[in-house]
Amino acid sequence: MTTADYIALAFFACVWVGYSWLLKGRTFFGRTSLTHAMTERRREWIYNSLRRDLKMIDTQIMAGLQNGTAFFASTSIFAMGSCFALLGATEKVGAVFADLPFVLHGGHGAFEMKVGGLATLFGYAFFKFGWSYRLFNYCTILFGSIPMMRDTEADIIAAERAAERVIRMNVIAGSNFNEGLRAIFLSIGYLGWFINPYIFMLTTSVVIFVLARRQFFSEARLAIMDGRPPSELQLSAIRRDMPSNDGNASTGGL
Template sequence: MHRAFPLTSYDTAALLLFAALWAFYGAAVGGHVFRRSSLNVAMNRQRRIWIETMARRELRMIDTSIMSGLQTGTGFFASTSLFALGGCFALIGQTQQVLSVLSEIPFIHAPERGVFEFKIIGLCCLFAYSFFKFAWSYRLFNYCSILFGAVPPAMEAEHDRRAFEAAINRAARINILAGKHFNAGLRGIFFSIGYLGWFISPLIFALSSLLVVVVLLRRQFFSEARRTILSDQAGPGSGESIRPESQ
């Protein structure tokens, strides 16, 4: 007879640590934990600079090409998340075979069927979260393309400066918001790597989750990419946090 709640206290503690690390990383990257600006924050500023530069160009084919590339990459990750989600559901149907394989691997204790299926469902939730984030990001990039077209030519800016700047601001904010949801989808993909440790043991789950967060924080706050992006920025450019409201 299965227990109503199949997880052990170690499993529960590791799962709570995973959730805490997820929340901590999201807050840190969003600029709510450290005063040091993250790579995402620095790129948000570059997105705004790009839109402002685009508005001054007479020919904007290069900007539409960039937008097309962003949409293509987002669509790829959305499809990948959907395939991974389908694979997880297929794995649930092969639970007994997978448990038989796990029982033959040294140093791995095969869990009960209910526990294993619970873990698979959690992995499904991660990939579903990523899919919805990528899909919404793709839609926002579509909206941003339309807003690009709505930005009037620079030569008409003098006639209605307020409308010109408002059009730039709309396009920039939607572009930043699309990037925010894309990064949230990537977070789900990255954290799913740490989540896989749970299929070995709660301790490995905790350690793999910590490792993933350490790697991601290093890339966000101490990577060469961040130093390069901020190398020529001064004053507000090196620490300004641009965080549009979330949908």
């Protein structure tokens, strides 16, 4: 391990912590992050469920969130196991690296330390995904306590309290899922360390740049932030396709 390796590792840790801290704020240069925007959409979803008795669609959404989390948890376990298998091939990997240009191979000890760090990343991701899965399970149970429409109208305050419990649990579960996914993304940047510490810092910077762009400047963010009303042409097309009062399709314009 050289001084450049320690500097690159410190850079990796600081960038990770700094980016995570940045996302905890609501805005960055006046722009709301995609994560916080989706938090508001989660709130809208749960409150909309108070206005309908048939909640099958809501349970399907909950199941989808759990299944996605379980997939990434399983993937993290397999990736961590692959790292331990890689430790058994240190000699072969060292021979391959010795023939590659631009690769600063610091010996078997340095290689094993790098693989151990990669396994730690996947282990961290697994615990985040595992806890997120458990919280989504709790969220499903809490969702079952949301009253039906008649009970909601009778006691709106109790209904809002039940909805807020679901929202808070769902947001916490989503936050843990995002942190696990962030570790998976950063593990791609971590792979640059196996080449040399300078590539390590470069790949880490590229990954953080991509993640920040998706959070604050992506089309996905615009899709849920754009509150402009539909154009007259869009309204005309919608009304043309809507059935009229007598059951026939409307042929008029606006």
